Amino acid sequence: MRKSLSHYDPAGRIRMVDVSAKPATQRQASASARVKMSLRALRAVKRNPKGNPLEIARIAGISAAKHTAELIPLCHPLLLSHIDVQAHFGKNGVELSATVSSTGATGVEMEALMAVTVAALTVYDMCKAIDRGIEITDIKLLKKSGGKSGTYHAS
Amino acid sequence: MRKSLSHYDPAGRIRMVDVSAKPATQRQASASARVKMSLRALRAVKRNPKGNPLEIARIAGISAAKHTAELIPLCHPLLLSHIDVQAHFGKNGVELSATVSSTGATGVEMEALMAVTVAALTVYDMCKAIDRGIEITDIKLLKKSGGKSGTYHAS
Amino acid sequence: MRKSLSHYDPAGRIRMVDVSAKPATQRQASASARVKMSLRALRAVKRNPKGNPLEIARIAGISAAKHTAELIPLCHPLLLSHIDVQAHFGKNGVELSATVSSTGATGVEMEALMAVTVAALTVYDMCKAIDRGIEITDIKLLKKSGGKSGTYHAS
Amino acid sequence: MRKSLSHYDPAGRIRMVDVSAKPATQRQASASARVKMSLRALRAVKRNPKGNPLEIARIAGISAAKHTAELIPLCHPLLLSHIDVQAHFGKNGVELSATVSSTGATGVEMEALMAVTVAALTVYDMCKAIDRGIEITDIKLLKKSGGKSGTYHAS
Amino acid sequence: MRKSLSHYDPAGRIRMVDVSAKPATQRQASASARVKMSLRALRAVKRNPKGNPLEIARIAGISAAKHTAELIPLCHPLLLSHIDVQAHFGKNGVELSATVSSTGATGVEMEALMAVTVAALTVYDMCKAIDRGIEITDIKLLKKSGGKSGTYHAS
Amino acid sequence: MRKSLSHYDPAGRIRMVDVSAKPATQRQASASARVKMSLRALRAVKRNPKGNPLEIARIAGISAAKHTAELIPLCHPLLLSHIDVQAHFGKNGVELSATVSSTGATGVEMEALMAVTVAALTVYDMCKAIDRGIEITDIKLLKKSGGKSGTYHAS
Secondary structure (H helix, E strand, C coil): CCCCCCCCCCCCEEECCCCCCCCCCEEEHHHHHHEEHHHHHHHHHHHHCCCCHHHHHHHHEEEECCCCHHCCCCCCCCCCEEEEEEEECCCCCCEEEEEEEEEEECCHHHHHHHHHHHHHHHHHHCCCCCCCCCEEEEEEEEEEEECCCCCEEEC | CCCCCCCCCCCCCCCCCCCCCCEEEEEEEEEEEECCCCCHHHHHHHHHHCCCCHHHHHHHHHHHHHHHHHHHCCCCCEEEEEEEEEHHHHHHHHEEEEEEEEEEEECCHHHHHHHHHHHHHHHHHHHHCCCCCEEEEEEEEEEEEECCCCCCEEC | CCCCCCCCCCCCCCCCCCCCCCEEEEEEEEEEEEEECCCCCCCCCCCCCCCCCCHHHHHHHHHHHHHHHHHHHCCCCCEEECCCEEEEEEECEEEEEEEEEEEEECCHHHHHHHHHHCCCCCCHHHCCCCCCCCCEEEEEEEEEECCCCEEEECC | CCCCCCEEEECCCCCCCCCCCCCCCCEEEEEEEEEEECCCHHHHHHCCCCCCHHHHHHHHHHHHHHHHHCCCCCCCCCCCCEEEEEEEEECCEEEEEEEEEECCCCCCHHHHHHHHHHHHHHHHHHHHHCCCCCCEEEEEEEEEEEECCHHHHHE | CCCCCCCCCCCCCCCCCCCCCCCEEEEEEEEEEECCCCHHHHHHHHHHCCCHHHHHHHEEEEEEHHHHHHHHCCCCCCEEEEEEEEEEECCCEEEHHHHHHEEECCCCCCHHHHHHHHHHEEEHHHCCCCCCCEEEEECCCCCCCCCCCCCCCCC | CCCCCCCCCCCCCECCCCCCCCCCCEEEEEEEEEEECHHHHHHHHHHCCCCCHHHHHHHHHHHCCCHHHHCCCCCCCCCCCEEEEEEEEECCCEEEEEEEEEEECCCCHHHHHHHHHHHHHHHHHHHCCCCCCCCCEEEEEEEECCCCCCCCCCC
């Protein structure tokens, strides 16, 4: 079996993956999330008279991606060359996606997931006064490319 | 209508809620999340020979709660008096919950949600080498108490 | 002479001011800054088709205020109850102001100055591709209230 | 027109510049700032019996440069190879300058501006007990080199 | 037995101590550390022509105390009202001590230890080019006061 | 004399070392520390029924290494490719060691020392309720390799 829990050593102790010998290659990962809210909350967010209320969620997501290695204990610090967060109104809430790029020795899946997740939590924060029952769901990796393990597409 | 988008001023510009005049009261909030993974990944995590592989997720969640005000742009810095993160194996993955307590002028919902979310992302990080299709779902507020808006229980 | 360099001990060594014995009172401080840019840059910023391009500067300023104690070595960590950043187009650029509130043992002047300064730097960052000669000027305290030293108004 | 607001996409939404395809080159940027204070405050700072009171401002500026990507939302994380902050007494206050170097895909203007600005705010913090009317002015880019846009010198 | 490992629950899982019900009282803690270096390194540090080379270690220690809750996983965020770090040349190196004060529901031992430790590491960093064999020893709590467990003095 | 206090300029002012012209090479550094505690505390830690109580110290050490450049004023930000922290029970307490790897223009000694030190402080935090007299000693560099100054082994 090729795949294993790379974050554990043979004795079962947690460990960081050693990427010292891996070459720096171009990496990209995309992730998505969904914020489900009541129609009432959704209407209130959309009615906002000025500017686009999803912009703050996008900015929060971009900033959060830069903090990934501080928040996820075994993540490596990485130089991110691009962080893009998209936010759109859907039928039942807000649809979020993020794409992160880096040239480095390890992938940026966690950065993309962190971006989309904190963007979703920011939407929650903006709307919670109207609807406390908001749910965040469907946080998942859409795609990843670069590195030895090659390209992955969510089925 | 009593409830509104408190994070926007009348002109639609984003704003922080002013809690200067609100008294400090005991606040508590609980949130939950679910990490859905393949049976293969779940078995690999459980098989880990030594210690409890969910401990690192719990620690990451506790730490993340302390970073909430840095990650969510309009959150207030708060003195958290307790952060508890629980993680259990379920049938299809890992079930997470978090409870955060504070004595302050505003609630700790976002802190509980942040704890449970980063704990879930840490589980993802630990297992992604085996299963890239892992999904994080059902992130929601379970309960909140304290403050003028009173107690909330998810239905 | 009542006033002295409170951040130095009698031997001239740097020190933090000890506020252990000071009571927590309501504090507020306001500060302002100005970003001077070419008409060409100003027009480009204003022409932006969607949303308000100054919103990101406001969000960056709010977030920065929360980081004041990490950036200014002798500042005390404080619980900020409100951070407001305003940004308006003026004749020669962008006018910024910030008001920060806290209930604590020491003032929030540095937090207001940090908010307005990082907001100004964010405007710079947004416009630097068009005009590298942008200048940030007139960073100053407008007002402070609360605490033993009483209220201050810039003349 | 070659130059545009690179931080906005065609629809006017804020975006980070994608530097994934840009080669890493040696970059350098210098910036300056001025802290204007009353003669009384200036004399008090200079009279400080031991050590150089501007050293703490220099250290704060060096540290702040490392935090630039966390404070300015659309800045890329960068590996800074050198941060130099100079602080001198002038006729009306303190003159500050900073030079930052990096080998990377994007420039270090914001890092130099952040260094000089936080150094100036630290001087403010050290002197505010004596003079609340201190102003920070003339924050500007002096020079930048490296990258496709070539060398810039403030006129 | 009154004392136990408060950071573990009855099942042996790591936990944060819940201080929600504890009253805020004045707390203080002092800690010390020693940096042992060769005479050659010690002489070089002392010979430094301008200012006091231990000042940067003191500033680094003060700043580090504010980061304690981010670095020590189960520490509570606290409002520190004073952080004092002292550094003196001894016979075989540098003697460091720190005193931290807070009004809160839990003690500041870890903050005092963090201050003194990072100050010591900063001395190490300043001198390592001359002497790589420097050792940091005798990091310990000197005193603590406040809170239910009362006053402690190192014997 | 080849070696000097590289962190001071000829005038005695603190400075960061300029590594702009140094090539990126593979670097590694190892450091160790010792936590001395009473037999009673040691027995209580070992008796912990579930999991390995030293795991949280290891995780805290790994995380702390990533924060080195924020805590030590003149350290350069670095991309760490591996951080390993080991913790074992010894006769009189806990023995800690850390190895950090990076490909960069400067060494990772401070990162290894930070990892081992914060891991030791975390052990202290876990045990302080039982034994306030715990001491952290013998923090030192064990080995370093890579870079112009070559390999160092503690004698």
